[in-house]
Amino acid sequence: MLAIIFVLTLxxxxxxxxxxxxxxxxxxxxxxxxNENCGDPRYRVYCKNNVLQLQSAEGFYxxxxxxxxxxxxxxISPPSIPKNTCFSSDLxxxxxxxDDDSPFNISTRNTVMLFxxxxxxxxxxxxxxxxxxxxxxxxxxxxxxxxETLCCHFLKDSSMTARRIRVRVGGCTAYTSVVDLKPxxxxxxxxxxxxxxxxxAN
Ligand SMILES: *[C@@H]1O[C@H](CO)[C@@H](O)[C@H](O)[C@H]1NC(C)=O
Ligand SMILES: *[C@@H]1O[C@H](CO)[C@@H](O)[C@H](O)[C@H]1NC(C)=O
Ligand SMILES: *[C@@H]1O[C@H](CO)[C@@H](O)[C@H](O)[C@H]1NC(C)=O
Ligand SMILES: *[C@@H]1O[C@H](CO)[C@@H](O)[C@H](O)[C@H]1NC(C)=O
Numbered sequence: 660m661l662a663i664i665f666v667l668t669l670x671x672x673x674x675x676x677x678x679x680x681x682x683x684x685x686x687x688x689x690x691x692x693x694n695e696n697c698g699d700p701r702y703r704v705y706c707k708n709n710v711l712q713l714q715s716a717e718g719f720y721x722x723x724x725x726x727x728x729x730x731x732x733x734x735i736s737p738p739s740i741p742k743n744t745c746f747s748s749d750l751x752x753x754x755x756x757x758d759d760d761s762p763f764n765i766s767t768r769n770t771v772m773l774f775x776x777x778x779x780x781x782x783x784x785x786x787x788x789x790x791x792x793x794x795x796x797x798x799x800x801x802x803x804x805x806x807e808t809l810c811c812h813f814l815k816d817s818s819m820t821a822r823r824i825r826v827r828v829g830g831c832t833a834y835t836s837v838v839d840l841k842p843x844x845x846x847x848x849x850x851x852x853x854x855x856x857x858x859x860a861n
Contacts, residue, residue, distance in 0.1 A: 683709030688728035690860040699860045701762055713855070716761070717752035724852055731859055732766060734852035737835045745775040745805040747826055747833045754834065755853065756823040764821035766854040770840040771824055772796055772812045773831035774805035780831065787811035792840060799846045805833055824853070 679687040679697035683706075692698025693706040704723065705712045712720040713735050721735040738748040738755070749755060757763055772793040773780070781787055793810035797803055811831075815824070826834050837849045 679706075682706035682711040685711050685723070685726070687711065688726060690857075691726070691733075702857060702860070713763070715749070715752070716756045716758040717749070719749045719752050719755075721755070721853070730856075732854055732856045733763075734838060734850075734854045737851055737853055740774075740803075740805065740833045740835070742802040743804040745803075745808055745833045750826050750828065750832055754824045754826040756825075757855075759822065761822070762858045762860075763855045764857075765815055765824070766821075766856045767814070767816050768839050768854050769815040769836045769852075770812055770838075771815050771834060771836045772810060773826065774810045774833040774835075775808035776811060776831035777829055778809065780809065780811055783811070785811035785813045792837075795846050796835065 677697050678689045679691065679693045681687060682693060687693055687698070687704070687706070690699035690702040691704050692700050692702050693704055693711075703714070705714060705720065707720070711723040713723055713733075714720055719738070721738065724734050724736050726733040740747055747754065757765075770792060772791075773785070774793065774797070776787070787809065791810065792812045797806050797808070797810060815821075815836075824834055824836070826832055835851060836853045838852045838854045840849060
């Protein structure tokens, strides 16, 4: 009897394809993998103190706030901008970046807002006008240290690199992202997040 249980356990572990346990209250669907005994190791995520996180190429951890396995998508929380400052907490790492061989990339439903930009940004095709969505953030979000800085927004569409959102000192020093932003949505209803999609495992 014990031998059978032993063999069964071995088979399950060797197959390496059991779904990972929940992390805190969030389900971790296949192929996401929180440890080497479950999921597919290429889809590595981290469960630290019951908080599910994704690690960027630069080693910064972003909290995973939702997962839609049926459409291969997950949403991570944009890095914080400490109150009354205009610096993203991942500024020293240049913002968010995924490895070139990562199975994840940034989806085309993210409206990215950049704050405290240098004047050079005006040469870019980004929308830095006085009615850019970033103005609503500057003016309406409590304790925003980015108020009255030069800011811009853009839809992260398929014509851009799908693996990074860049910030740097002397460029733009803070950013946020809203998923599926529609003109006319009130700032209170914005869904802050960076939506990523993954290549289905086969
Ligand atoms: C692994 O398991 C998941 C769900 O349990 C399934 O959808 C997937 O097809 C399996 N993959 C392989 C390679 O067996
Ligand atoms: C900038 O974005 C706002 C809000 O979506 C839009 O009303 C405006 O036409 C855009 N301006 C330019 C120059 O694209
Ligand atoms: C904006 O960025 C510059 C560096 O590019 C920095 O010196 C300045 O303090 C930043 N402004 C705010 C409000 O954080
Ligand atoms: C991102 O990944 C998805 C699925 O893995 C793929 O269909 C899409 O073409 C990728 N997008 C870009 C811009 O590379």
